[in-house]
Amino acid sequence: MYRLVFTQVLSRFDAEAVHHLTVRLLRLLSVLPVVKRLLYGWLAPRDESLRVQAFGVHFPAPFGLAAGFDKDAGCFEALAALGFGHVEVGTITARAQPGNPRPRLFRLPESRAIINRMGFNNAGAHAAARRLRRSRSLPAVVGVNIGKTKVVPENEAVADYVSSARLLAPLADYLVVNVSSPNTPGLRDLQAVELLRPLLTAVRETAGRTPLLVKIAPDLADEDIDAVADLAADLGLAGIIATNTTISRAGVSSAETGGLSGRPLKSRSLEVLRRLHRRVGGRLAIVSVGGVEDADDVWARLLAGATLVQGYTGMIYGGPLWAWRIHRGLSRRLRRHGHTSIREVIGRSAVGETA
Template sequence: MYRLLFAQVLRRFDAEAVHHLTVRALRVLSLVPVVKRRLYKRLAPRDEALRLQAFGVHFPSPFGLAAGFDKDAGCVEALAAFGFGHVEVGTITAHAQPGNPRPRLFRLVADRAIINRMGFNNRGARQAARRLSRPRSLPVVVGVNIGKTKVIPEELAARDYVASAARLAPLADYLVVNVSSPNTPGLRNLQAVELLRPLLKEVQRAAGRTPLLVKIAPDLADEDVDAVADLALELGLAGVIATNTTIGREGLSKSDPDVAAETGGLSGRPLKARSLEVLRRLRARVGDRLTLVSVGGVENVDDVWERLLAGATLVQGYTGMIYDGPLWAWRINRDLSRRLRRHGHTSIREVIGRVSG
């Protein structure tokens, strides 16, 4: 039904307008305890075989929602009620900012992809902290993804990240340093190890005991992926999230060339191959010494299963929900449970341990 609704109605409306309407509806749902609890009871992952632990945090399922959807931490409980094993909010910056001018979000339906140049539009760390500090009636694992405020110069980036980390880390199950969005000028320069090392050290101190991860771009050269992996090991980070959106346009074959030419980060199906390639490279480099979180082109249980076999402990998605609807996470968890049993496994941890080449 959702796919018919999308094909006949939703795709005719502006992508960002639909996104905002969806977020508002989820925020309202978060305020209705009876409905929220019923949805959670029906759709949230409850199979003990899917439970796992990563960097000291217990997850009800390996499949979660990537950053970018709930930018201001306004609907984490509703998203958990629809089946996500964890919800990563943000990207949140120390200071509120409007993001880039509209239009800035584009669907490439034929390729099941999205281009965005949102530019970290959010209400800032202070507002996000207020929301995250409110009591919750549902259990939900919350990651907080932080980025650089656009107007802050590169040489002051560490101070900007630290301001967000100090405010948000105590309210997060894990914290992510985002240095890989293509939509903030100069941000990706911070992935260079000589700039990334001091930044991560400062954020580590501010984060305290909260597990710290770094999110990297798919457009890094292989040797730079290795360098970031080595740095993460050197600093004792909790893990690496691979990957963010790409500035490349490889894999687009069916979409309107004018839309495909829009600037911004590409997500969805065309990112699948490179995201998996980076995951495998990271796994070969770090083994099981870091938690690897795979994101990019994840559409169904086959993709989740493949990422787990390739060495990911956690898997995230976002674009797939745009095309498959609100029951997307529930279906993936249901199918993951069935596949586990079909292969004779009693725990998802047995799959993660069987790394493929």
């Protein structure tokens, strides 16, 4: 049904307009507690074998929604009610900003992909903090993804991130430093270890006991991935999220600028995951994101060493029951292979075993 609605109706409208309408509907759902609880009771993962613990946080299931959808922390409870094991909100910047000029979001249905050059459009850290402080009626696991305000120069980036972390870390189950979006000028330069070390050190000190992760780009050279992984382990971070969108256009016909996500990113994201697991597996949690479409993809990421898996673009093409279908598929796979816990699957292919 959703595929028909998407091809015949939604695809005829501007992609960002549809996104904003969806967010408004989810915010409406968020203030309807009875409906929200009914949906949560139906769609939220209940299978005890899917439970995962990562960096001291208990997740009801391994698959969650990546940052980029709920930019302002306005509908994370409604998204949890749709079956996501966790919801990462943001990217949030210290100051409110409008983002880049429209149009800035483009669908590529033939490639099951999207291109965005949103530019961290959000209402700022103070507004997000107000929403996150509101009492919750559902046990949603919420990560908060923070980025650099566009107008802030590079030499003030540390203070800018710290400002966001001071407000948002106490309200988050985990905090993510995003230095990998291609849509803020100069942001990816912060992935260089000599710039990244003081940034992560300062944010870690500000975050206190809140687990801190860093999100990296798929376009990093392999030796730079190793360097960031070693730095994250050296600083005692909780984990690495790999990967953000790519500036590569391999396998797609569009020349639009911005970050590409979806199916074309699948292969590189899996490569980066395997490299990270070889480098820091067992020391850091790895959250794999990029090109995840179904339960098979999530299963493959878990086998390759991911502790958690995220998606976003797949929901655009898969609809509101997407997360529920993925977790149902994972439960069936566990039973089929004779496992009693998803934890038994994590990293099995990385050590030469089969599942």
